[in-house]
Amino acid sequence: MSSSPVARHLDEVRQRIAKAAADASREASLVALLAVSKTFPAEDVRAAFDAGQRAFGENYVQEAVAKIAELADLRSEIEWHFIGPLQSNKTKVVAENFDWVHSVDRLKIAQRLSEQRPDGMAPLNVCLQVNVSGEESKSGVAPEEALALARQIVALPFLRLRGLMAIPEPAGTLDEQRVPHRRLREIMDTLRADGLELDTLSMGMSADIEAAILEGATMVRIGTAIFGARDYSN
Numbered sequence: 001m002s003s004s005p006v007a008r009h010l011d012e013v014r015q016r017i018a019k020a021a022a023d024a025s026r027e028a029s030l031v032a033l034l035a036v037s038k039t040f041p042a043e044d045v046r047a048a049f050d051a052g053q054r055a056f057g058e059n060y061v062q063e064a065v066a067k068i069a070e071l072a073d074l075r076s077e078i079e080w081h082f083i084g085p086l087q088s089n090k091t092k093v094v095a096e097n098f099d100w101v102h103s104v105d106r107l108k109i110a111q112r113l114s115e116q117r118p119d120g121m122a123p124l125n126v127c128l129q130v131n132v133s134g135e136e137s138k139s140g141v142a143p144e145e146a147l148a149l150a151r152q153i154v155a156l157p158f159l160r161l162r163g164l165m166a167i168p169e170p171a172g173t174l175d176e177q178r179v180p181h182r183r184l185r186e187i188m189d190t191l192r193a194d195g196l197e198l199d200t201l202s203m204g205m206s207a208d209i210e211a212a213i214l215e216g217a218t219m220v221r222i223g224t225a226i227f228g229a230r231d232y233s234n
C-alpha cells in the first residue's frame with residue numbers, strides 16, 4: 001500500500017506519543033493528537049484525514065476559515081481547534097467556525113466568544129492559555145491570575161472550560177523542557193482542587209512532545225513533525 005508523506009509522518013508522531021506514554025506509565029490513548037495545519041493547504045489536511053487524523057489546529061482566522069470551507073464535505077467528522085492569538089474583532093468568526101479555542105487569556109475575549117456562539121451549536125470548548133515562561137512571552141494569563149479568570153469563564157453559558165494551554169519557550173534538554181510543562185500541570189491541579197472540572201492539558205509541540213507527555217499532557221499540538229517546515233513567505 002502506498003502512503004503519503006503526511007501519513008508516514010503521522011505514524012512516526014503516533015509512535016513518539018506511544019513511547020513517551022509508555023515511559024511515563026500512562027495510557028497512550030489518553031494523549032490526543034492535534035495536527036497543526038497552519039500555512040499548509042487543505043489537501044494536506046485531507047491527506048492526514050485519510051490517514052485517520054480528525055483534530056486539526058489553526059492559528060490565523062482568515063486562512064482557517066478558507067480551509068474549513070474547502071473541506072466542508074468533512075466538516076461533521078473534523079474537530080477544528082483555534083490555537084492562535086485572538087483579537088476582539090475576530091471572535092465572531094471563531095465562535096461560528098470552530099469547536100475549540102485554546103488561546104483564551106482575557107475575560108473580554110471569553111465573553112465575546114460566549115455571546116457570539118450561534119444558537120444550536122454545542123458550547124465552544126475553551127482552554128485558558130497560561131504564560132508559564134515569564135516576560136519572554138506576551139500571550140497568556142499570568143499563573144497567579146489563572147484561577148480567578150477560570151472561575152469567571154466557567155460562568156459563561158455558551159463556553160465549556162476544558163483546561164489549560166501553554167507555549168513554553170524552547171528549551172534544550174528533556175529535563176529543562178519539563179520545567180514549564182510541570183508548572184502548567186501544577187496550576188491545573190490547583191484549579192481542580194478548587195472544584196473546577198477540567199480534563200485537558202494542551203501542551204507539547206514537535207520539539208517537546210516527550211517532556212509534555214511525561215508531565216501529563218492530554219493533548220499535544222504537532223505541526224512540523226507532521227506537515228514539515230512552515231514557509232511564511234506567502
Ligand SMILES: *Cc1c(COP(=O)(O)O)cnc(C)c1O
Binds near residue numbers: 038206223
Ligand atoms: C504552530 C503551533 C504549534 C505547532 O508547532 P510545531 O513546532 O510545528 O509542532 C503548536 N501550538 C501552537 C500554539 C502553535 O502556534
